[in-house]
Amino acid sequence: MGGGGHLSSKQAILVIDDEPIMQEILADFLGEEGYEVDIASSGEEGVEIARTKPYDCAIVDLMMPGIDGIQTTQALKELDATLPVIMITAFASVESAVEAMKRGAHEYITKPFKNDEVLLVVQNAIKQRELEIEVRSLRRALRDKYRFENIVGKNRKMQEVYALIAQAAPSRSTILIQGESGTGKELVAKAIHANSPRTDKAFVTVNSGAMPADLLESTLFGHVKGAFTGAVASKKGLFEVAHGGTIFLDEIGTVAPEVQAKLLRVLQEREFMRVGGVETIKADVRIIAATNVNLRQLVAEKLFRDDLYYRLNVITVNLPPLRERPDDIPLLAHHFIDKYTRENERNDITLSQEALDVLRSFHWPGNVRELENAIERAVVLAPPDGLIRAELVQEYIDSGSFDHSQMPSPPIGSVSLKEMVWEFQKNLIIRALDQADWVQKDAAALLNVKPTTLNEMIKRYGIRDAQREQV
Ligand SMILES: Nc1ncnc2c1ncn2[C@@H]1O[C@H](COP(=O)(O)OP(=O)(O)OP(=O)(O)O)[C@@H](O)[C@H]1O
Ligand SMILES: [Mg+2]
Incomplete structure (x- = not known):
């Protein structure tokens, strides 16, 4: 003691x-x-x-x-x-x-x-x-130095992020935010807007990834009456709605080439046209783009225009994955406990040391969002004495409630080859076990390894029955 x-x-x-x-x-x-x-x-x-x-x-x-x-x-x-x-x-x-x-x-x-x-x-x-x-x-x-707006974290890399945001926010420079899913890209975009002179004007989010090219184009730039079937009236695009404010282009890496060309024009000329229109419209809009795939890689594969990439990549904020800053986990955990106890009107919740140890040792593939989900669940399901014990958070991790299948694989350079291979093998073994109803001998046959080898791997990867159905 x-x-x-x-x-x-x-x-x-x-x-x-x-x-x-x-x-x-x-x-x-x-x-x-x-x-x-x-x-x-x-x-x-x-x-x-x-x-x-x-x-x-x-x-x-x-x-x-x-x-x-x-x-x-x-x-x-x-x-x-x-x-x-x-x-x-x-x-x-x-x-x-x-x-x-x-x-x-x-x-x-x-x-x-x-x-x-x-x-x-x-x-x-x-x-x-x-x-x-x-x-x-x-x-x-939390109150003092380890946060910026709603962004929490004391890790050195996060402190660098705060410093960069604070410096870049007041300008009108385009900003590119890179980071895996759930690392806080949208949070950072909002913090930049909030600390800019545009804070009283609109902050408009465009989820570029969710839309086909022509719909995205009219969403961004608007259209004139009769521009296409169904365009019964003319409509403002989000660049007009965001006038004087900030536009947040989420998942920029998935934007189709046609739309990339139009975006390039906005960035170069600061003007655009509505779909089907002839008039040019001035755009006084600050652009923040985000991506969870490596844009440079997409450029190399000719899937993303290099000229657009260079226009976007003026100031880049790189958000580290949570597994690279486990020292932030206690701070974040308590931040979310505060948030969800307030939301659920409970004020008696405490996190046991053992539970915190479990949280700290997990690798959080879904990053801060996944940690937040785990804490929300633990607060809601906390026993009457209010103590969140290790089992409660372990359950969440074991159940794999977080849907990793929706996540793109991490950008090259963000994780080591070893880590990726480790993760890949582990998932493969779990899938084989699932398919074989967790009969190790059968799973070994599926994977074409000796049963003893599989058994060793199961131990090494810490795979347990609880991980059934995880993949
Ligand atoms: N550093 C942080 N401090 C506090 N909350 C955070 C932090 N990072 C992320 N969050 C929270 O985690 C959740 C996910 O964050 P956000 O939506 O900004 O991630 P993202 O990088 O945009 O993810 P995606 O790529 O999946 O869109 C949000 O609820 C956000 O408030
Ligand atoms: Mg996001």
């Missing part, structure tokens, strides 16, 4: 009791349990000692000559508001103990007590305080 709040590795407990026999009992057994125990014989003395040394917990007798346990508790809390104080009381004075709880005591124990009972209360009190301190420091970190 690590010491909370001070350098000694032992956790320190201050016992304040006027009866020598009680002092001795508590000091002996807590000492045996590995705590460092200091004794005070009165409330006044206890407060003096607490002034000179930080404690992890205090045990205070309610009835003492001089200042009583309640006043002592208040004085201790003034020195350290987070210090858990456990009140010891004779059975007859439970009411005063309740009063003490109202005034800030953490818990009370009635005499005679069992040592185990005291130990349990002390352990819980210290644990809870540690969690509170951790959450508080994370909150502070």
Whole structure:
């Protein structure tokens, strides 16, 4: 156990009791349990000692000559508001103990007590305080430097992203945002708009990937009456709607060549024509484009115009995948816990250390969006005591609820060959196992490997029955 709040590795407990026999009992057994125990014989003395040394917990007798346990508790809390104080009381004075709880005591124990009972209360009190301190420091970190608008993350690469956004936002320069699915591209686009002089004007998102070429073209540039069958009236395109503001071209890599040519013209001339129109229209629009495929690669394969690529690629924001910044996982997890506890009107949710460890060790192929889904589910399904345990988040990961099939493979250069091959083999094995109803011998035949080899691989990849149906 690590010491909370001070350098000694032992956790320190201050016992304040006027009866020598009680002092001795508590000091002996807590000492045996590995705590460092200091004794005070009165409330006044206890407060003096607490002034000179930080404690992890205090045990205070309610009835003492001089200042009583309640006043002592208040004085201790003034020195350290987070210090858990456990009140010891004779059975007859439970009411005063309740009063003490109202005034800030953490818990009370009635005499005679069992040592185990005291130990349990002390352990819980210290644990809870540690969690509170951790959450508080994370909150502070979130509020201050580890965020930009709604973007959360303290990783060095994210800090670089914030700096770049802050610098680039005020200009009208075109920005290209690259990153795998769920890394926060849209969030970054909105943050850029929010920090630009255009913030009061429109922010218009165009999901370029979801539309066939002619529809995308009329959506972007509008059309005149009679331009095509069904064009019964003329219509403004999104470039006109976004006038003075920002247009966000999502999934730019999937835009058809015809539309690429028109976009190039907007970027070069800052003007365009409606479909079927003859008039040129001036475009005062800031363009932000996003892609989760490697555009340079598409250019090399002649699927994307190189001149458009160079026009778009003036300032590039690269968002790192979550697996490359696991240090952001606790911060993000608490950010989403805050978000979903507010949304679900629960304020009693805490994340256990073990659950956090599970979250930290997963590779999150769906990135921040997938982590967010996992937390939302955990908050909604949290047990009555509000503690999110490891099993609850492990279930989400094992069930593979997140639909990875919708995701393009990661851009070359973002993951090592080893990682890709690893992922690929693992998925293949799971699929073979599924097909063979998880009979390893049959799956081995399907894969054309020896059953012993397959068994070794299953162990190496940590594949378990729970991953059935994942692929
Ligand atoms: N750094 C972050 N801090 C807080 N929330 C984040 C962060 N990154 C992503 N999110 C959240 O994750 C979800 C996905 O983010 P977003 O839609 O911006 O990703 P994307 O890169 O556009 O994904 P896709 O390529 O699939 O469209 C959103 O709910 C967003 O708020
Ligand atoms: Mg997006």
